[in-house]
Amino acid sequence: MKFSPALQELIEALRCLPGVGPKSAQRMTLHLLERDREGATALAAALQTAVDKVDHCSRCRNFTELEVCEICSDARRDAGTICVVETPADVLAVEQSGSYRGVYFVLMGHLSPIDGIGPEEIGLDRFQQRVVDEGIEEVILATNPTVEGEATAYYLSDVLQREGVKVSRIAHGVPLGGELEYVDGSTLAHAFSGRRPVE
Amino acid sequence: MKFSPALQELIEALRCLPGVGPKSAQRMTLHLLERDREGATALAAALQTAVDKVDHCSRCRNFTELEVCEICSDARRDAGTICVVETPADVLAVEQSGSYRGVYFVLMGHLSPIDGIGPEEIGLDRFQQRVVDEGIEEVILATNPTVEGEATAYYLSDVLQREGVKVSRIAHGVPLGGELEYVDGSTLAHAFSGRRPVE
Structure with missing residues (x-):
C-alpha cells in the first residue's frame, strides 16, 4: 500500500533535492499538504521561475538572470583583478568576507579528467583568452584546497604564467579561532x- | 551581497520544507540549477498537482485525490472496524505491517486545547456520529503514546463507551528486537x- 498517486509523485519528485531520502520526502509532502499549501504553491512558482530565467553570466559564468551579472557590470569594482572560484557559493563566501573588490570567474566545477571534465568543460579556454585580451593585472586562484582544486589551480597558473600574467593563490593555514591541537x-x-617573517 | 533575485526567492521558498535551513536551501538551489533542472521542473509540477488535487477523503479524512479514498471504498475490507490514527503516515505504517483489514479514521492531529485544537477541529463530532449511525463494531485507538495522543484516546474512549461501542487501545510495551537494557x-x-498470563 502506498499514498495516493499525486502524493506518491510529489514524494518521488522531492528526492531530486540533495540530502532528501524517502522518509524526509514523505515528511515534507505531508507537512506541505497539511500545513503549508501556500508555501508549496510559492515553491512551485519559484522553481519554475528560477529554471526559466537563471542562466550563466556571459563574463564570469556565475548564475544570474541578466546577460552580465551585477558584479561584472559594477563600475566601482576593479575589473583588472579576477578571482577564480569553483562555485557560486564560493563567490558568496568571498563577498561576505568583504575583503575583495575585484571581479570573479566561476568554474562551476574543477578539472576532473576521470569524470571527463577537462579545461574546456569549465570554460578555461575562454577564460585564458579573456585574461590575455583584456590585459588583466592579476588572477587570484581561490579553488578549494582539495586534490582536484589544487590540480585546477596548478593548471591555470601554468597556462597564465606562460602568458606573462601575475597569478597568486590564496593562503592556506591555521584558520583564525582554530586551535593548533585540532588542526589536521x-x-x-x-x-x-x-x-612569513615577522616585521 | 546576495544571489540574484530569482535564486534568492527560490532559497527563501525552499525554507517552507521542514528541516531545511538557509544553508541547505542554498545548497539545494545551486544543485538544482547546476545539475538537475529537469528535476526542478518536475518538482514544480508535482507540487502544483498535489496542491490542486489532493484533499481529504470524505469518510476517513486521509489524503486522497478521490471523493472517497481507496481504502474506504475497498469492499474486501472490514467496514465494521475503524482504527483511529493521528496522521496519514500512521495509516501507511499500519498498512505496511499487514496486520489490519479494517478501515481508518485519520484525525490529522490530536487534541491540544493549548493550541485551540478541540474535538471539532479533528473531526471527532462527525466521527462519533458516524460510529453510532453505522453501528460500528469496534474502534481501535492507535494514537501516539504521547501526552496529547493519550488524552485524545482517553477522550474518544470516554464518548464512545457511553454510546455502547466496543473500544480498544493498541498494546504498548517493549518493541520486538529491542533490548530491555535500552528500553526507557x-x-x-x-x-x-x-x-499477560502465559498459556
Missing part, C-alpha cells in the same frame, strides 16, 4: 611551509 | 502493567 596535519604542514 | 523506564512500566 596537512593544514599544519601548509601553515609551516607558508610561514 | 515508562515503556518498561507499561510492559509490566500490561503483562
Whole structure:
C-alpha cells in the first residue's frame, strides 16, 4: 500500500533535492499538504521561475538572470583583478568576507579528467583568452584546497604564467579561532611551509 | 551581497520544507540549477498537482485525490472496524505491517486545547456520529503514546463507551528486537502493567 498517486509523485519528485531520502520526502509532502499549501504553491512558482530565467553570466559564468551579472557590470569594482572560484557559493563566501573588490570567474566545477571534465568543460579556454585580451593585472586562484582544486589551480597558473600574467593563490593555514591541537596535519604542514617573517 | 533575485526567492521558498535551513536551501538551489533542472521542473509540477488535487477523503479524512479514498471504498475490507490514527503516515505504517483489514479514521492531529485544537477541529463530532449511525463494531485507538495522543484516546474512549461501542487501545510495551537494557523506564512500566498470563 502506498499514498495516493499525486502524493506518491510529489514524494518521488522531492528526492531530486540533495540530502532528501524517502522518509524526509514523505515528511515534507505531508507537512506541505497539511500545513503549508501556500508555501508549496510559492515553491512551485519559484522553481519554475528560477529554471526559466537563471542562466550563466556571459563574463564570469556565475548564475544570474541578466546577460552580465551585477558584479561584472559594477563600475566601482576593479575589473583588472579576477578571482577564480569553483562555485557560486564560493563567490558568496568571498563577498561576505568583504575583503575583495575585484571581479570573479566561476568554474562551476574543477578539472576532473576521470569524470571527463577537462579545461574546456569549465570554460578555461575562454577564460585564458579573456585574461590575455583584456590585459588583466592579476588572477587570484581561490579553488578549494582539495586534490582536484589544487590540480585546477596548478593548471591555470601554468597556462597564465606562460602568458606573462601575475597569478597568486590564496593562503592556506591555521584558520583564525582554530586551535593548533585540532588542526589536521596537512593544514599544519601548509601553515609551516607558508610561514612569513615577522616585521 | 546576495544571489540574484530569482535564486534568492527560490532559497527563501525552499525554507517552507521542514528541516531545511538557509544553508541547505542554498545548497539545494545551486544543485538544482547546476545539475538537475529537469528535476526542478518536475518538482514544480508535482507540487502544483498535489496542491490542486489532493484533499481529504470524505469518510476517513486521509489524503486522497478521490471523493472517497481507496481504502474506504475497498469492499474486501472490514467496514465494521475503524482504527483511529493521528496522521496519514500512521495509516501507511499500519498498512505496511499487514496486520489490519479494517478501515481508518485519520484525525490529522490530536487534541491540544493549548493550541485551540478541540474535538471539532479533528473531526471527532462527525466521527462519533458516524460510529453510532453505522453501528460500528469496534474502534481501535492507535494514537501516539504521547501526552496529547493519550488524552485524545482517553477522550474518544470516554464518548464512545457511553454510546455502547466496543473500544480498544493498541498494546504498548517493549518493541520486538529491542533490548530491555535500552528500553526507557515508562515503556518498561507499561510492559509490566500490561503483562499477560502465559498459556
